[in-house]
Amino acid sequence: xxxxxxxxxxxxxxxxxxxxxxxxxxxxxxxxxxxxxxxxxxxxxxxxxxxxxxxxxxxxxxxxxxxxxxxxxxxxxxxxxx
Numbered sequence: 001x002x003x004x005x006x007x008x009x010x011x012x013x014x015x016x017x018x019x020x021x022x023x024x025x026x027x028x029x030x031x032x033x034x035x036x037x038x039x040x041x042x043x044x045x046x047x048x049x050x051x052x053x054x055x056x057x058x059x060x061x062x063x064x065x066x067x068x069x070x071x072x073x074x075x076x077x078x079x080x081x082x
Contacts, residue, residue, distance in 0.1 A: 010056045017058030027060045 011032065018030035035053040039045035048054060 007051045007054050010054070014056035014058050021058060028058050029061065031057045031059065031061070033057070 014030040014032070018028065021028035033055045034046070034048050035050070036046045036048035039047060
């Protein structure tokens with residue numbers, strides 16, 4: 001099993017990369033991905049049982065272009081399926 005210190009180091013590396021990207025004016029952000037379960041009593045708390053399933057990345061999220069026409073098509077599709 002990967003020690004928790006490795007996860008902490010990975011999170012810190014992504015945080016530092018995010019701060020450097022901000023200074024450069026890049027659109028990169030720090031992203032944290034994990035597989036876990038949400039706490040039943042505190043929805044802001046997540047439990048990760050396998051620390052190998054945690055990944056931190058500093059990258060720019062790129063979305064496909066979203067035009068008014070595609071938005072209208074999407075809404076029409078939703079209406080016709082209900």
